[in-house]
Amino acid sequence: MRITWTTDDKSAPSIVEYGAAPGQYSSVVGGESTSYSFLFYSSGQIHHTVIGPLEYDTVYFYRCGGQGPEFQFKTPPAQFPVTFAVAGDLGQTGWTQSTLDHIDKCKYDVHLLPGDLSYADYKQHHWDTFGELVQPLASARPWMVTEGNHEEEKIPLLEDAFQSYNARWKMPFEESGSSSNLYYSFEVAGVHVVMLGSYTDYDKYSDQYSWLKADLLKVDRNRTPWLVVLFHVPWYNSNYAHQGEGDGMMAAMEPLLYAADVDIVIAGHVHAYERSKRIYNGISDPCGPVHITIGDGGNREGLAHKYKNPPPEWSVFREASFGHGELKIVNSTHAFWSWHRNDDDEPVKSDEVWITSLISSGCPVKKNHNLSEILLEP
Numbered sequence: 002m003r004i005t006w007t008t009d010d011k012s013a014p015s016i017v018e019y020g021a022a023p024g025q026y027s028s029v030v031g032g033e034s035t036s037y038s039f040l041f042y043s044s045g046q047i048h049h050t051v052i053g054p055l056e057y058d059t060v061y062f063y064r065c066g067g068q069g070p071e072f073q074f075k076t077p078p079a080q081f082p083v084t085f086a087v088a089g090d091l092g093q094t095g096w097t098q099s100t101l102d103h104i105d106k107c108k109y110d111v112h113l114l115p116g117d118l119s120y121a122d123y124k125q126h127h128w129d130t131f132g133e134l135v136q137p138l139a140s141a142r143p144w145m146v147t148e149g150n151h152e153e154e155k156i157p158l159l160e161d162a163f164q165s166y167n168a169r170w171k172m173p174f175e176e177s178g179s180s181s182n183l184y185y186s187f188e189v190a191g192v193h194v195v196m197l198g199s200y201t202d203y204d205k206y207s208d209q210y211s212w213l214k215a216d217l218l219k220v221d222r223n224r225t226p227w228l229v230v231l232f233h234v235p236w237y238n239s240n241y242a243h244q245g246e247g248d249g250m251m252a253a254m255e256p257l258l259y260a261a262d263v264d265i266v267i268a269g270h271v272h273a274y275e276r277s278k279r280i281y282n283g284i285s286d287p288c289g290p291v292h293i294t295i296g297d298g299g300n301r302e303g304l305a306h307k308y309k310n311p312p313p314e315w316s317v318f319r320e321a322s323f324g325h326g327e328l329k330i331v332n333s334t335h336a337f338w339s340w341h342r343n344d345d346d347e348p349v350k351s352d353e354v355w356i357t358s359l360i361s362s363g364c365p366v367k368k369n370h371n372l373s374e375i376l377l378e379p
């Protein structure tokens with residue numbers, strides 16, 4: 002587990018003390034730290050310390066930098082069931098707080114965030130306040146994120162893209178063979194999760210494309226029967242907001258995901274909720290992924306209310322309300338997805354569906370052999 006925190010003191014040590022009982026730290030680990038400047042802003046010291054090995058499904062107590070408050074977090078289970086909380090486009094408004102309060106009330110193991118975190122939008126101190134806002138949750142469970150447009154913060158000739166995001170939200174990209182923090186993968190309790198980047202090159206000749214192909218080929222469906230992919234800009238979206246923005250990435254990468262039998266694709270960007278049938282190449286396909294858009298975490302831009310009518314044949318459920326999702330992978334064959342509005346009490350499910358894993362459906366053998374070859378092309 003990587004622990005990240007920021008200190009005003011540039012010389013503060015990057016150590017984490019931790020143990021399985023409050024106040025009793027049996028282990029101490031040193032890490033690394035970094036900082037960045039953006040226009041007139043200088044960040045604090047940003048510390049990253051990887052601790053472990055850790056036991057599965059265990060609560061650990063820890064302290065950062067040799068002083069300060071004690072935090073606790075729970076590691077994910079080794080096996081099914083495992084539950085993911087999902088919310089994109091968070092921002093830092095009263096709506097965000099409501100989403101976080103709802104997520105805090107659900108029993109989950111890992112948080113998945115398909116992009117658009119702080120909405121700092123060049124105002125760097127908003128990255129600090131965002132960290133403070135999410136700390137109660139992000140200090141207690143793994144938060145696995147990928148980047149959205151609001152992370153880019155590029156100023157031509159002055160500031161490189163993704164400086165703050167890469168400095169503060171370091172994900173296990175090196176561990177998954179990626180050369181960029183903007184795309185990576187990880188495995189947890191029988192699920193292989195791929196985090197892609199909508200705002201970095203994705204064409205056939207890009208590093209991301211080659212990495213994705215190699216990563217998908219490495220997936221062992223005996224060890225991880227479920228394959229889930231996240232990125233920011235949705236490919237299947239019947240809202241007028243951001244219509245067609247995902248088309249280029251979809252044209253490049255959808256055949257790879259289909260050939261690899263991806264079960265579920267989760268995106269954000271559109272500030273609303275939508276769930277598709279299993280789909281591939283624009284039409285329902287029992288062997289394609291279910292696509293979910295969940296960019297309704299609560300940012301200051303508000304909701305996206307305008308939908309195309311009539312709804313496309315593939316769109317099962319769509320609504321512009323703030324909320325979050327829960328993906329409970331029950332076993333190797335069944336998962337339960339639910340969407341929860343902030344307007345309702347947390348246990349109320351506004352949309353729910355059982356999803357059967359593709360590897361238990363016979364899809365891999367039914368698929369066109371030529372299509373699978375796309376993964377093996379040099």
Ligand SMILES: [Fe+2]
Pocket residue numbers: 090117149150151233269270271
């Ligand atoms: Fe976005």
